[in-house]
Amino acid sequence: MQQTFRLVIDCPDQIGLVASVSQFLADHNATIVEANHHTDLQTGRFFMRHEISTDSLKLDHKSFVEEFTPLANEYQMNWKLSDSNKKQRVALLASLESHCLVDLLHRWHTGELHCDIPVIIGNHPQMKQFADWYKVPFHWVDFKALGKEAAFAQITTLLQEYKIDLTVLARFMQILPDTLCQELQGKAINIHHSFLPSFAGAKPYQQAYDRGVKLIGATCHYVTKDLDEGPIIEQSVKRISHSDSAADMVRKGKDCEVTALAHGVRYHLEDRVIIHRNKTVVFA
Amino acid sequence: MQQTFRLVIDCPDQIGLVASVSQFLADHNATIVEANHHTDLQTGRFFMRHEISTDSLKLDHKSFVEEFTPLANEYQMNWKLSDSNKKQRVALLASLESHCLVDLLHRWHTGELHCDIPVIIGNHPQMKQFADWYKVPFHWVDFKALGKEAAFAQITTLLQEYKIDLTVLARFMQILPDTLCQELQGKAINIHHSFLPSFAGAKPYQQAYDRGVKLIGATCHYVTKDLDEGPIIEQSVKRISHSDSAADMVRKGKDCEVTALAHGVRYHLEDRVIIHRNKTVVFA
């Protein structure tokens, strides 16, 4: 895999901005592999992602950051420069359902998800078998024995010890406390098993069955303290009919969950997502 | 178009039921063009639709009904026998947006929608031009001048005078009064411009834009007095992204609305929809 730097920017829109950034890149001989721009005309905010081949580039990561900083300050940028060779460290949190967990592990194993997965955490012990197969340390945090507060304290410690960059709730059926949501802001992704905002909260498939909808779905979103209200990264739907029982809907919905979560996590890992207020710009 | 009878039944499930109905049909030499069955295992209710060619059948409509009635009573059936040659009379109600209206008119004109359209009613005069093209009488009911109550009284009268079987709200932006909803139960279809139950109520596209969803949709449902809560017949979705403005979403959403409404109306006209509590069985 070719090494790239990803320069991701959001800032107030301004004439000359793109010219300045492009000139900077040209001055340092950057070959641009992929470039995306978006202007939010309502808020006047500008979003930009460049994927730059490091082959031709006359700057290493450190000097790029140093040289770019004055420009970034001038334009009041939120920005980062990530290095595709530096893998993010991802923790997977799961409960009893294995479909999302196993799918992410397999995509990671085959290299589709370019990251490290140093730890899997379960509030039940059952997912250990899959962790073992993929030789990832598994921690069972026993919510029943510990109580919710101590359990989450233990999870917080684990995330710190393993130096986790991204926490993925792969059908983790525990609601994170507000403080942890706050700490993990923009760094924790959840999969909700409905097409949000429809059927937020518990038992979305039963809700969908009761309402008699003709399509079901799943929503991949950033975790915020307002449950199921975080910025949406990806959604997926499937057609159903009267002949689908609530159990059929669960089965079909799983395929939506797997796909939406896998996409969302990949977009995040490739720095394709920019959060703006309660929405996302996704340069897919 | 070949003439058919459509025998549509719902009743408590019972062993021997299908045998009895099938034997009745065989005894009268019925060739079955299409047959659909569904058992709702939760409620123990059985649903059945037969489309029967009249060519070989040794009964006319009247005698079929007479002969079938004892069987229907025995099994406590809700049932009807409709004749494909007897077109339903459909009223289209519209406001200022033409896309759904024009689409339905064109599908009717080309024979895809097998019905009569004896009247179009608008709460604004603008849709008259399209009514004129298709030579359908247009009535402008002036809500501003009349007030809501008198206006709906006038609409009710029109529906009666034109002997309307099905009322289609093709983006008709007025909320029907409860009494009219009651009268038109199971005989009025609405298109809501969101993927219900998400974004019920007013301005769904703005709501969707504000929430930052990644798919938008439309919902075709029966009108009930609980706004946007009626039994859903059909739903349709389209993918959107951050680069879609609220205006883009309106444009894309229209394609969803047109498709979902056209499908819903056709299913109803072909007696493919059975309402059960707040849900539908759709033998599509």
Next chain:
Amino acid sequence: MQQTFRLVIDCPDQIGLVASVSQFLADHNATIVEANHHTDLQTGRFFMRHEISTDSLKLDHKSFVEEFTPLANEYQMNWKLSDSNKKQRVALLASLESHCLVDLLHRWHTGELHCDIPVIIGNHPQMKQFADWYKVPFHWVDFKALGKEAAFAQITTLLQEYKIDLTVLARFMQILPDTLCQELQGKAINIHHSFLPSFAGAKPYQQAYDRGVKLIGATCHYVTKDLDEGPIIEQSVKRISHSDSAADMVRKGKDCEVTALAHGVRYHLEDRVIIHRNKTVVFA
């Protein structure tokens, strides 16, 4: 899981046929969980699938078959009565790509695919790791060392020894010899990584990339001696754009392959597919 019998029939359409079958079922107190009918009006062929709860049924499998046979003969039926408790024995054949294999194994592991998987066969040794995880015997058939003829002879022997009912080619990159295709007729399922009949043959993603299509797909079909020409069970598509490289298309296509194959295999295992000439009736 509730035990059911699945009565699957295809025969010339005839008045009285459904009545006779339904009466037979009623006479033996059969509760019908799901019933599907289809008449092919072009060929006058009738297709029928009943899923019958064994709870109330007054026949065991053997006596059902005996009692039903005269009726079946009278109507010249192709038919079978399968028992949901008697799991089909499925062999998975794979090469170097793991996505379809791992997905099927996981669905089997969680009970979504109700079957036995007694053996996995690879023409390369790499898939052994996944077989080991799921504790399924793995046989590496070394095509290079053995030559094609001997290799397929070995595979044929394995399928016989393991008493295989269904052979699934989960991205198995070897073309089966005609004689084996003949033997496995209706009992071998392949996944082709294109939306057939587009891009049959080798390197479909490269073909798709070169042609500049805007959607790619996958096709699950029965194996026949005419490569990529067998009856189609299921197809799946995904949208792509100019920004997708051939490698991106491979990645996106894999999700199509996984879904289409999983559906196709499940339909087959649940006796939902009837092959008619070169097409399928799928009671999904």
Next chain:
Amino acid sequence: MQQTFRLVIDCPDQIGLVASVSQFLADHNATIVEANHHTDLQTGRFFMRHEISTDSLKLDHKSFVEEFTPLANEYQMNWKLSDSNKKQRVALLASLESHCLVDLLHRWHTGELHCDIPVIIGNHPQMKQFADWYKVPFHWVDFKALGKEAAFAQITTLLQEYKIDLTVLARFMQILPDTLCQELQGKAINIHHSFLPSFAGAKPYQQAYDRGVKLIGATCHYVTKDLDEGPIIEQSVKRISHSDSAADMVRKGKDCEVTALAHGVRYHLEDRVIIHRNKTVVFA
């Protein structure tokens, strides 16, 4: 509708290219409403589209072109600067099927398609009624009476007389002669009623029915002398099943045709399509 200029460029990729273009735009105070970039890494070709608000811009169209030309030459650009206020002149060609024609006319009427439609040409007289409704001159070119050569000569003359920029074959069932294809290169759009390259040529729905596919589609592409081989702009698909007759597939396919053609035409009119060899870059 806000006036914009659309600067559309394709040229060999080169470091400094984006910087130069962006600097030019900044120097003339251009506010960029939408910007898209794409590098084809296989061919080293770069594609770029800027939509520029004319409000702040300190150049009119003529002086923009003059000032930009040296830069364009330096980078060997294919380029154009189009003015959103200058509507393209579109000719619609149709035969006996009205669905695509009527859909385009309605989208034009409501302003979704921003163009002029000065003429509709039919090889049969039946579409005149729709032309009349929308007050567009209709020319019946009688292929039977004239013979194919004279008929196409007449069409060519009409396209010239009406100063047509874009010719849309809205289910026009005559194959254009090679010379006309050549003349209209990149300026004529066709809708083919299959998911190309599947089922090219005549009767695609019958072909699809015979093959037993599970999805049907439509393809919007530029006309080239190799029939159904031109650069694809947009494709659309719908799920079908064994229960769909060839007639049902025609009906469902029409919805695909309408959508794919409407999208393709809009993309073209908004200068979102760049043809590169036999493929398109579509900045949708």
